[in-house]
Amino acid sequence: SFLTAKYGIQTEHLYPRSFGSATMPALGDLHHLVPARATINTLRRNAPFKDIPDEQTKYWIHKYKVIATIPRYDIQSYSESKTNAFEPPELRKGDIARAMFYFYTFYRSEADKK
Template sequence: MPVRRTTRWIPLSLLAAAALTAGVLAQAPATASPTAATASTTVSPYDDTYYQNAIGKSGAELKSALHTIIKSQSKVTYDQVWNALKDTDEDPANSANVIEVYSGKSISKSLSGGDAHDWNREHVWAKSHGDFGTATGPGTDLHHLRPEDVTVNSIRGNKDFDNGGSAVSGAPGSYTDSDSFEPRNAVKGDVARMILYMAVRYDGDDGFADLEPNDKVSNGSQPYMGRLSVLKQWSLQDPPDAFEKRRNQVIYDKYQHNRNPFIDHPEWVESIW
């Protein structure tokens, strides 16, 4: 015997209320999304002053605005870098020491030099990539110069940055192969933000090469540094910490009077690249 289907009549007022409720629920994810996006955006105390001409921009327009902002700077000589690094990279637990960037070792400020077990001035953007040497400008820019053990610095040489390789003696957590270097986890983001600062600061309009990141290794003397996809990953993996933020502030207040924008606004890495 066939089953009879019964029809239930629902008042129009209830249907309208149900439709309104469904519409509100359907819109709920859209209202949550901007909140999440806002949470990932860093607010800097310099947004209303130093960065005012960059706020609200993105992509090439943001890069151009930041270049105009940060190229206004004081410069130090290569000899002056020694004393500056003793200040910018001071060990917060021991004011007589500096922290080496790749090894993470705390070493006496007095042991600066060129002998084994000394620390020297590491160009994170290798100075041969663009052939700027130690010229006042990119060759002395404190935003990418860091103390490092002489031997470890030699192992890094002018290699691009990438993941993988064999463990580096004297720099726990760092790895290297024939054409790349991977720093320890604690400074992966620092390295990425230093490289990207250089790419924005040196844009070919001040007598030096136009420095740019790319997604290659073995860039040699070309004004490129890789690997961009890995650097972006590192910047997300290792956000700015207190040491990196203090360093940025000291350079701004006492030496160059310009800032690394990717420390203040790490989300700008993805916005530009």
């Protein structure tokens, strides 16, 4: 898409498409869609959100930067990734939890299929 090509921005489905949000109306429900950098979307794939112990984190992501070592400054503003788990920045966790709750409340039958 234009946004991905020019700015590296994609649409992230907080509740993964492969787990129940692949058809309308869930697919286009703006309550669980957010803009995300393509790097983050690629690293997360469809991994569940979890708290990842710092020593188990494979990648730390902040804006355009992806590093493989624990950040020395402002650690709370980084997303964390490892195989089959993704942890958003601390300040985004509440928003994501509410979006996931919303999705499961309104699309339970789709979500329960996986």
